[in-house]
Amino acid sequence: MDYCLRELEGKQAHDPLFMKKMNNNKSTTTTTDTTSSIQSRRCVFVHGPIIVGAGPSGLAAAACLKQKNIPFVILERSNCIASLWQLKTYDRLRLHLPKQFCELPFMEFPFDFPTYPSKQQFIKYLENYAERFSIRPKFNETVENAEFDGDIGCWRLRCLNSNKGGVTTEYVCRWLIVATGENAEAVVPNIEGVDEFGGVIRHTSLYKSGEEFRGKKVLVVGCGNSGMEVCLDLCNFDATPSLVVRDSVHVLPREMLGKSTFGLSMWLLKWFPLGVVDRFLLIVSWLIFGDTAQLGLDRPRLGPLQLKNLSGKTPVLDVGTLAKIKAGHIKVRPSIKRLKRHTVEFIDGRSENFDGIILATGYKSNVPYWLKEEDMFSKEDGFPTKPFPNGWKGKNGLYAVGFTKRGLQGASMDAKRIADDIEQCLEAKAKHGS
Numbered sequence: 001m002d003y004c005l006r007e008l009e010g011k012q013a014h015d016p017l018f019m020k021k022m023n024n025n026k027s028t029t030t031t032t033d034t035t036s037s038i039q040s041r042r043c044v045f046v047h048g049p050i051i052v053g054a055g056p057s058g059l060a061a062a063a064c065l066k067q068k069n070i071p072f073v074i075l076e077r078s079n080c081i082a083s084l085w086q087l088k089t090y091d092r093l094r095l096h097l098p099k100q101f102c103e104l105p106f107m108e109f110p111f112d113f114p115t116y117p118s119k120q121q122f123i124k125y126l127e128n129y130a131e132r133f134s135i136r137p138k139f140n141e142t143v144e145n146a147e148f149d150g151d152i153g154c155w156r157l158r159c160l161n162s163n164k165g166g167v168t169t170e171y172v173c174r175w176l177i178v179a180t181g182e183n184a185e186a187v188v189p190n191i192e193g194v195d196e197f198g199g200v201i202r203h204t205s206l207y208k209s210g211e212e213f214r215g216k217k218v219l220v221v222g223c224g225n226s227g228m229e230v231c232l233d234l235c236n237f238d239a240t241p242s243l244v245v246r247d248s249v250h251v252l253p254r255e256m257l258g259k260s261t262f263g264l265s266m267w268l269l270k271w272f273p274l275g276v277v278d279r280f281l282l283i284v285s286w287l288i289f290g291d292t293a294q295l296g297l298d299r300p301r302l303g304p305l306q307l308k309n310l311s312g313k314t315p316v317l318d319v320g321t322l323a324k325i326k327a328g329h330i331k332v333r334p335s336i337k338r339l340k341r342h343t344v345e346f347i348d349g350r351s352e353n354f355d356g357i358i359l360a361t362g363y364k365s366n367v368p369y370w371l372k373e374e375d376m377f378s379k380e381d382g383f384p385t386k387p388f389p390n391g392w393k394g395k396n397g398l399y400a401v402g403f404t405k406r407g408l409q410g411a412s413m414d415a416k417r418i419a420d421d422i423e424q425c426l427e428a429k430a431k432h433g434s
């Protein structure tokens with residue numbers, strides 16, 4: 001297959017007509033291109049697909065292609081693989097789901113890893129994965145623009161290399177695999193008075209541990225898995241956290257009846273309808289936690305799995321935060337109205353002094369900023385518009401891996417499908433000789 005691909009694409013790259021079309025179109029690729037020095041820009045024709053992003057999804061797609069001897073290039077904006085995990089997560093982080101649900105294709109977690117591997121263990125697993133499949137991304141390459149050129153039937157990517165004094169390279173390829181993740185950019189809410197506030201304000205992507213907040217009063221905004229866990233971490237470092245809860249939230253124990261809640265839910269779903277499994281999860285949670293609304297954590301009207309299916313909103317898997325809330329070590333607060341120098345005013349009229357604010361306000365996809373296409377991705381949220389399991393494939397050789405809101409399992413499913421599809425495409429091409 002490798003040889004066949006090189007030959008087919010090689011023919012194109014040496015076809016003077018194809019090259020002429022490519023060069024003709026250069027000045028019309030993007031508006032900014034016309035002002036940049038087109039002649040000095042490097043242009044690279046890639047044999048096989050380009051994968052944008054070297055997180056777990058990009059690595060999974062790369063391994064699946066490697067197994068089929070399909071060559072590819074991975075472009076990664078940071079200087080390492082899995083940059084979300086290496087650079088933007090807190091020290092105490094562990095996989096939220098048991099390891100068997102977080103494996104990438106063709107490689108299990110080591111037997112001696114715990115059920116919930118630590119961040120360092122997960123990074124080690126990914127490094128070994130890249131090593132095993134000889135995956136070598138091009139680092140410090142930020143894709144700023146990608147557009148399909150109908151004249152040459154290829155994708156053109158404009159890429160900025162932050163290491164080489166901002167050199168721009170144009171990559172041209174037949175297939176484009178988007179693996180930039182559901183968590184590409186931090187979401188920072190607009191809070192009135194943010195410039196007035198005298199303490200530290202930090203998104204969780206920059207929070208490492210509670211050490212720097214020892215003895216301080218800290219307000220954590222957002223009650224997803226990260227917000228809950230940061231509160232716990234702050235408690236462990238003798239800080240005094242309060243948690244802003246703006247929405248209703250499902251908090252479930254991480255384990256029920258001696259099994260992981262996630263694993264148990266997946267198993268039950270094989271036998272029972274979703275509504276029944278939801279009811280079961282809520283009853284067991286109630287038996288373990290009591291009524292979470294009493295603690296200021298109202299439950300949504302829809303059950304946890306139904307809500308996840310409809311909106312992608314993940315239930316919080318509790319690792320001890322709820323006990324701290326019950327014990328009064330973590331206070332629950334409503335939305336912020338505005339900030340003053342040392343004070344936070346809440347919408348219920350109360351005011352309180354804080355030394356710092358941690359924004360556990362989540363992340364968003366960055367696809368709409370760089371991918372110029374009309375069909376596959378929503379301009380609003382940067383996710384595929386087709387619902388799961390059909391969001392992985394678009395038109396003109398465009399693919400998405402890791403946008404299913406189903407974690408690493410979803411990414412692995414996408415990666416296998418994409419490699420199969422590209423293989424079929426190559427086989428069809430080889431058969432028809434075009």
Ligand SMILES: Cc1cc2nc3c(=O)[nH]c(=O)nc-3n(C[C@H](O)[C@H](O)[C@H](O)COP(=O)(O)OP(=O)(O)OC[C@H]3O[C@@H](n4cnc5c(N)ncnc54)[C@H](O)[C@@H]3O)c2cc1C
Pocket residue numbers: 052053054055056057058075076077078081082083084085089093094095096097101102141142143144179180181182183184226366370401402403406407408409411
């Ligand atoms: C705190 C936390 C805990 C989690 N725990 C779990 C868990 O236990 N189990 C689970 O299944 N999922 C979990 N997730 C979900 C998470 O999305 C996945 O674990 C995983 O990181 C997704 O991989 P990805 O490759 O799709 O995205 P990412 O890991 O975000 O990787 C995307 C890569 O693309 C790069 N990139 C972005 N834009 C560009 C560009 N324009 N040009 C070039 N490169 C670019 C980024 O630098 C990044 O390296 C967790 C997420 C978070 C935030």
